[in-house]
Amino acid sequence: MVRTCLEAFRRNQPPLKLVVALAGASGSIYAARFLKALWEMEGESFLIASPPSLRVFREELEAPVTKPGDLLDFLRKTYQPKEVHQFHFRNFQDIGADIASGSNSWDGMVVVPCSMKTVASISLGLTENLIERCADVTLKERRRLIVVPRETPYNRVHLKNMLALDEVGGIVLPASPGFYQMPKSLDDLGDFIAGRIFGLLGIEHNLFPQWKG
Numbered sequence: 311m312v313r314t315c316l317e318a319f320r321r322n323q324p325p326l327k328l329v330v331a332l333a334g335a336s337g338s339i340y341a342a343r344f345l346k347a348l349w350e351m352e353g354e355s356f357l358i359a360s361p362p363s364l365r366v367f368r369e370e371l372e373a374p375v376t377k378p379g380d381l382l383d384f385l386r387k388t389y390q391p392k393e394v395h396q397f398h399f400r401n402f403q404d405i406g407a408d409i410a411s412g413s414n415s416w417d418g419m420v421v422v423p424c425s426m427k428t429v430a431s432i433s434l435g436l437t438e439n440l441i442e443r444c445a446d447v448t449l450k451e452r453r454r455l456i457v458v459p460r461e462t463p464y465n466r467v468h469l470k471n472m473l474a475l476d477e478v479g480g481i482v483l484p485a486s487p488g489f490y491q492m493p494k495s496l497d498d499l500g501d502f503i504a505g506r507i508f509g510l511l512g513i514e515h516n517l518f519p520q521w522k523g
Contacts, residue, residue, distance in 0.1 A: 326353035326395075326513065329409055329419040329448070331441040332381075334362025337423035337460030337485045338370040343500030344422050344507055345381070346389045347517060354396040356409050356416070357381070358441050361402065362425070402439055410443045418454035418511055419444055422503075423485060426461055426468050433474035449479050456510055458503060460485040481510055491518040 330348070332341050341363075348355065359367075359378040367375045373384045378399045385391065400407045408414055421428060421441065428441060432455075437443040448455045457480060461468060472482045487493070487502040498518070505517035 326351055326355075326511070327416045328353075328355040328511075329358070329416055329444050330355050331358040331419065331421045331424075331444065332360065332363035332367070333421055333423065333425040333428040333441060334360050334366055335423035335425040335428075335460045336366060336370065337458070338363075338367040338373075339496050339500040340458060340460070340485050340503045341367070341422050342371065342385060342388075343497060343517075344420070344504040346385050346391050347501070347504050347508070347515070349382075349385065349391040349393055349395045349397075351395050351513075354398065356400050356444075357397045358400050358402055358444070360439070360441060363423075400440055402441065404440055405437060405443045407440055410440060410447065412447045412451045415451075416448075416453065418456065419448040420456045420458070420507055420511075421445065422456075422458040422507065423460045424457040426459060426471070429457060429459055429468070429475060429482075430471045432457070432480065433471045433478065445480075452479070454511065455480040456483055456507055457481070458483050458485050458507065483507065483510065488518075490521055 359381060364375050367373055375381055375384055382397060400409060431442045432445040435446060437446050445455055476482055483506055485503055487499040493499050501517040505515050508515045
């Protein structure tokens with residue numbers, strides 16, 4: 311399948327502005343493919359990576375990632391994206407950062423992948439780090455919050471926390487890729503979830519073919 315630059319689909323639309331967070335769950339391929347696709351769109355995003363997410367990224371993708379800035383270096387070398395989008399890193403522990411306030415605006419927030427600890431904290435309104443604080447701000451400002459948990463099986467606590475998050479306005483998008491697009495690689499599975507995220511943000515994409523029936 312030919313992958314074309316997603317920037318073309320943003321024509322006649324305002325530049326996209328997001329908060330993107332990586333929490334410490336398995337599923338780094340989903341973050342990698344989402345960021346790769348986002349990089350090819352006009353706009354800017356604030357990027358937050360928790361220390362556990364960097365460890366998982368290293369282990370799952372065999373990536374030399376020790377600090378958040380290494381993420382883009384890895385994506386650049388691995389995927390060679392068209393670098394259109396601008397990324398601004400923010401410290402995971404800095405709950406006083408600019409994006410910790412609702413006085414700053416963005417279109418939505420994506421947590422990919424999202425740990426069950428982070429799901430629980432957001433659903434309870436806890437704000438012990440910048441990911442949780444930004445999620446809290448996103449919800450209170452009535453902006454779109456999308457979390458992508460990667461866990462199986464779910465226990466009752468997981469299910470209750472995801473339901474609570476849905477009830478307060480968040481969107482739970484489990485990392486459960488479809489197979490009707492006939493995936494040939496892990497990248498294809500990552501692109502499916504990335505495409506579903508973009509769909510929920512109202513953005514057209516060509517990451518996988520639409521179901522035709």
